[in-house]
Amino acid sequence: MLIRKENIKLExxxxxxxxxxxxxxxxxxxxxxxxxxxKLLRKMVQGRSxxxxxxxxxKTTDIDQTNFISLLETIGFEAK
Numbered sequence: 001m002l003i004r005k006e007n008i009k010l011e012x013x014x015x016x017x018x019x020x021x022x023x024x025x026x027x028x029x030x031x032x033x034x035x036x037x038x039k040l041l042r043k044m045v046q047g048r049s050x051x052x053x054x055x056x057x058x059k060t061t062d063i064d065q066t067n068f069i070s071l072l073e074t075i076g077f078e079a080k
Contacts, residue, residue: 008046016044016053018077038075053077 018040027035041053055077059065069079 008048010047011049013049013051014045015051016041016077018053018055020055020057020072037072037077041075041077050076054080056080 018037020037023035023040027033037055041050053076055072057065057069057072057079072079
């Protein structure tokens with residue numbers, strides 16, 4: 001779903017909720033690409049007041065995701 005510029009009101013407060021694995025693996029397997037989570041968040045916010053950005057991540061013991069989670073948190077996401 002695309003957000004039209006005329007539908008964006010800068011006084012809006014928004015929350016962004018991201019299913020990280022779904023986006024990551026869809027981009028990888030369907031499009032042979034990667035998700036730029038920083039660009040994604042900025043595009044979703046578009047100058048409005050961001051209340052919370054939550055990135056839902058499945059943590060597994062066999063994959064070290066420490067750096068990736070730190071990157072998401074640096075961008076502005078809360079990792080859950």
